[in-house]
Amino acid sequence: MIGLVITQISVILLFLILGWAVRFKKAYWLISGFASRPEIEQEQLINSGYPQKTGSLLIGTAVGMLVLLPLSFTGFRFAMEVQFGFMMIVLLGGFIYLSKYEVPSKRKRSYIIALILFIVTLGPLIYLTVSSHKGYEMALAEDSFEISGxxxxxxxxxxxxxxxxxxxxxEVTWKQNGIGLPTLSQGHFKVTGYGSSLLFIQKGHTPILYIELKDEKIFVNSKDSAETESWHKVMKEEADIK
Structure with a gap:
């Protein structure tokens, strides 16, 4: 929690400083690719307001994130998703909007690149977010068990x-390859005393079923404690029999 808040504040300060430097101190060289452009293009961009609006975009993003920051101190479980989702949408959408202030000869290409970047960046993020919130399901068969998702x-x-x-x-120390949300841990994580483990955990719900296999360690639970207990009973019986 503390680490996440520090990260958010750091990003907000970074955007504020960069936006202030570009917008009010005319540090246009901070904009990617601006310094390498021909002087005539730089002048056209300055006259059209491109760098100034870029600075305003960064400041506006920082202010919006600052307004949303208090969500981290409430019981709202999706504060992180809302804050960083806001940041991504505003920045990527802002760069599409800024394409209208590009030099005429590069305006169309700028629109296309910004639009592709928007789709390529947000598409997978939306897919991962939707998929992760679907969670997982445990299915117990005659000779095996399966966790979906x-x-x-x-x-x-x-x-x-x-x-x-x-x-x-x-205690989960760090994520190796997985999804760590305020309500869900799904994937590969380091767990104190167990090492690398596969987690399917609905946070805030107990008990936890621990399954040690020949080559894998799994932690899984359900929002329904009775269901988790039934998994444990069936697996214990099957493990004793098989």
Whole structure:
């Protein structure tokens, strides 16, 4: 939580300083590619207001993020998504808008590049966000169990080394390859005392089912504690039998 807030404040300060320098101190060289342009193009851009509006865009983004920052101190679970989603949409949308102030000979190309960047950047982010909020499902079959969704797979009961029902989730130290949201951890994470583990965790819900396989460690739970307990009962029986 503290690390996230520090990151947000750092980004806000960075945008404010850059925007102020460009907009009010005419440090146009801070704009990517501006300094390498021919002087005649630089003059055209300055006359059209391109660099000044770029500075205003950065300042406006910073102010918007600052207004949204208090969400991090409330019980709103999607504060991070709202804040960084706002940042991405405003910046990428702003660069599409700024294309109208490009030099005429490069205006069309600027629109196309900005639009492609908008789609390529936001498309996967939207997909990942929607997919991650769908979560996962556990299915218990006769000889195996399966966890659906991102990072999910199917495992045989005979590969289970041990099954435990934990009262709380052990400390997760860092994310290796996965999705870490305020409400969900899904993917590969480092867990204190267990090392690299595969997590399918609905945060704030207990108990936690720990499954140790021959070559993998899995933590999974359901929002319904009774369902998690039923998974534990079935897997314990199957692991003993197989």
């Amino acid at each position: 991102m990072y999910g797979d199917e495992w045989d009961y005979r590969d289970i080394q041990s099954v435990q029902l934990l009262e709380e989730m052990p």
